[in-house]
Amino acid sequence: MATTSAAALDPTPSPSPRTQFKVRLADLPTRYFIAHRGAGAYVAPEDTAQALDHGNDEPDADLLEFDVRVLTDGVGGVWHDPTVDRVSTSTGSVDALSSTAFSKLVIDSSSWFGGGVANTHPILLDQVLSEFGGKRLLLAHPKDTAAMKLVIDEVTRRGLTDAVQVQTLSRSDLKLAIAAGLNGQLLIQDAAQAQVDTPAAVKADGIKRVSIQDELSDGVIRDYVNAGLLVSVWNVDRQYRRDHLYALGVRGIDSNDPTYVSGDTARYGRGRDPFSTQTWWYGQIGQAQTADALTASKRGRFIAPNWWHVNLGEYPLFVLQGWASPLPKTYKLKLQMRYDSLGKDRKRWGGVYFSAKNDSAYSDADSSLNGGYSAILRTNGTLGLYRKDAGKTVTLKTLSTTALKKGHVAGLTISVSGSSVTVTRTDGPDKKITVKDTKYRGRYVFLGRHASAGHEGPGVSFANVTVG
Incomplete structure (x- = not known):
């Protein structure tokens, strides 16, 4: 019946135990x-x-x-x-x-x-x-x-x-x-x-x-x-x-x-991002996305061969990466972020919201549903680790690193143990933040970039995201 096959939309799903249709x-x-x-x-x-x-x-x-x-x-x-x-x-x-x-x-x-x-x-x-x-x-x-x-x-x-x-x-x-x-x-x-x-x-x-x-x-x-x-x-x-x-x-x-x-993780769960498929995987959901609003400003877009991209703009966009859930209590998350365009406000950033206690729409404001950590890399080079509590954001630690240039690919490694959280910038000499904190060990991770009216955020692409 289809003019585009289901396989083209869903390239490599794993088998599911629910195979007997009603x-x-x-x-x-x-x-x-x-x-x-x-x-x-x-x-x-x-x-x-x-x-x-x-x-x-x-x-x-x-x-x-x-x-x-x-x-x-x-x-x-x-x-x-x-x-x-x-x-x-x-x-x-x-x-x-x-x-x-x-x-x-x-x-x-x-x-x-x-x-x-x-x-x-x-x-x-x-x-x-x-x-x-x-x-x-x-x-x-x-x-x-x-x-x-x-x-x-x-x-x-x-x-x-x-x-x-x-x-x-x-x-x-x-x-x-x-x-x-x-x-x-x-x-x-x-x-x-x-x-x-x-x-x-x-x-x-x-x-x-x-x-x-x-x-x-x-x-x-x-x-x-x-x-x-x-x-x-x-x-x-x-x-x-x-x-x-x-x-x-x-x-x-x-x-x-x-x-x-x-919650059929046997079908959608992966240890590596699906961006090389260049199509939408299960559980990739932006904070303002609806069935009637699926454009790049709502959930990003793909750039060949293996990048998922958030456009330059004055709107925030963080997208749930359901393929990585449930995150274990302890893990190491690695990724690359390419800053394709820097934006007018050099304090804006790309980053990761991780170990989130639930998969509610991401909010950089003081939402009652917040509960996790944000690792961010501002275009001026500041590396930061924050805790997103319900109703407030707590700065855990920041560190000055090399400022970003257009087209630069930055590497981040996030290590979560039973007692601490470490964020390392890995492109060039390692720059590391380690904080003793055990408050959140949730199941979910989000990728995206920050911006607001009058504060243009960078155009950022993500690739080679792994969880292990």
Whole structure:
């Protein structure tokens, strides 16, 4: 089905113990993972053949979710937005296109998704159901009533009511699906909707499943769980959130990176960075990245043959490197940082946030979720080691080293023992910082560079990152 193979998107995944796919909704495990927009929008271009093929190969994805809109000739098109502007080279409304015109759209994923992925064309509902119906559990998201009626007709005609679930923001649309014998879940998007579509109102309509937006409060989520509804949450892309939601009684995790969030280290874990693949690996997530925002300013980009790069700019960008998790309690991390452009503020820096207690979005501010160490190398040559506590940053030690020039490749080695942390600059005569500190021995590492408005940070590339 795909125009770009799943192997091209996921070059060398390790085998996973979860190899028996479920093909009936009744067989879903107690805790399950939904691959958002096909495979997880962070690992393949959303709602494309590449995404569905990639998701089909993922043993940790229990349901493959995709969006459906109705085209002018009554055919279902797989597309998320009401317009084609964001992910194609064209503009205008999706519902103004025939299936022929829709299928000719160029999805320019090589630009907005990056990672060496080729441009492609949209797919139709019929293709998805023909290719995967009865082979993988599917979760269709009809975007309006017309799309819901079309999905109901196509699913029932194929006898796939036990293999295709639907989801929608509309209780009335979901009631149509339930009346036709389909399973479905109601999406709860915000607090205003939660006040209308209360647990009692949902249950009164015969609805048994809900999927709640992750930004809603614990109290809202708990209300649906305590009412006896089967609850999933979207979009959950970090393991610390998964664990928190499990503690609330949530069963389903709808994710843009389901393999990473599942914790399947046999599949995504590595001792060396995946940058030589020049495509996105599991668990590479920037602090402001979303399914709708995947440009270089949100998660960096690749430079051949084996560099991952953060552009020069006045915005901070630190990206989780999930492939390296879980970090052991003691380890040695080595890397190279190439300063491709220095920026106007020579105090800005590239660096590593390591031994972090959780994989929450990195913040150089005094976040309550902080808990780890930062090793930084400013462009003026200052090497620094800091402890990021909840609510404050503690300077552990700084050291003057040789100032950086454009294009220079700096080497860092970070050694974490049971009693101390050592950071060594290794390009040239070793310059070393050692501090006795045992507060954090967490599982996660981030790479990136610092900047802020009026304080332009350097363009930095990373390569040859190893953990051992």
